Amino acid sequence: MADSPTPLSSPLASPAPLPGSTQPPSTETGLTTSQAPFIEQARSHGQLYIHQPYELYSESNHEAWRRLFSRMVPRWQRYANDHFLAGIDALCLDPDRVPALKNVNRFLAPLTGFQAKAVSGYVPAFLFFDCLRNREFPTTITIRSADRLDYLPEPDIFHDIAGHVPMHTDKHFAETLVRFGECAHTAAEMAAGIRDEHARAQRLTSIIHAMARFFWFTVEFGLMRARDGSIRAYGSGLLSSYAELEYACASPDVQRFPIQLEWAINQSFEINHFQPLLFVIESFDHLYGLVDELESWMREGRLNNVAPGEPAVNEADLESFLEQSLRHG
Numbered sequence: 001m002a003d004s005p006t007p008l009s010s011p012l013a014s015p016a017p018l019p020g021s022t023q024p025p026s027t028e029t030g031l032t033t034s035q036a037p038f039i040e041q042a043r044s045h046g047q048l049y050i051h052q053p054y055e056l057y058s059e060s061n062h063e064a065w066r067r068l069f070s071r072m073v074p075r076w077q078r079y080a081n082d083h084f085l086a087g088i089d090a091l092c093l094d095p096d097r098v099p100a101l102k103n104v105n106r107f108l109a110p111l112t113g114f115q116a117k118a119v120s121g122y123v124p125a126f127l128f129f130d131c132l133r134n135r136e137f138p139t140t141i142t143i144r145s146a147d148r149l150d151y152l153p154e155p156d157i158f159h160d161i162a163g164h165v166p167m168h169t170d171k172h173f174a175e176t177l178v179r180f181g182e183c184a185h186t187a188a189e190m191a192a193g194i195r196d197e198h199a200r201a202q203r204l205t206s207i208i209h210a211m212a213r214f215f216w217f218t219v220e221f222g223l224m225r226a227r228d229g230s231i232r233a234y235g236s237g238l239l240s241s242y243a244e245l246e247y248a249c250a251s252p253d254v255q256r257f258p259i260q261l262e263w264a265i266n267q268s269f270e271i272n273h274f275q276p277l278l279f280v281i282e283s284f285d286h287l288y289g290l291v292d293e294l295e296s297w298m299r300e301g302r303l304n305n306v307a308p309g310e311p312a313v314n315e316a317d318l319e320s321f322l323e324q325s326l327r328h329g
């Protein structure tokens, strides 16, 4: 897959020492995406929230971070929005070493209360949004292979820490993420009032579809108009992709339109190629207002039957919302 992560990335993490395991996980493959025994063990034990075993990062993992970071710096200067650039400075990331989440959080938490929380893999949608509501960001701790920097089979720590987390230093953006989390609770609460199981699942599927699309076209792939009129990126999928950041902001082949809620929630997208269509916001106040509106539309039933198409809502995502709705029921 090309350098475009899934919208609702991130998930479960920190296994305590595993019962019965006397051998420490091998450091040979370090914490490389798809090749990390530590992550496989955590998943096999059903541990979503984990710790970051920093000592397992190999020199090759640090090299991947160093190369990813150094080639992005000039692109960020040119195409990232000001809030992101301020966030990169505020986090004091080491350009040469994979970041330790505890150090990231030391700078991040005093600014907005957000914290990066290590996970072992995909976090089902409701849990993901609920983490945001609690100002926790599920964070992948593995990193792509140093010899394939542009290949990203799943989100990695570069996408999550260098793409997402700098935005979490901004108060308005942070509040917007919390609002997304509140929307997820509203959805589960509303679904709890639907007695018929099939109808409840159908309703939630449509709402998750709408939320996932809106999240994708904003938090993951959003563009914002800068004060000088230029188009800058704030979406993490763009800010963590060397090639797509420039393509998204500068290519004449990309369609860029002022965001409209009704369009974003009904617009399909595919994750395995550069995005041909992107939406532009005016400010984070603007974005916050749109998430408010998303919730109003949900309450009014306007998300109950959004256009079918990509991305399909997976079973784990639907299950996570259904489980929560049962708690309300």
Ligand SMILES: [Fe+2]
Binding pocket: 005, 006, 007, 008, 009, 155, 159, 164, 220, 236, 237
């Ligand atoms: Fe992401």
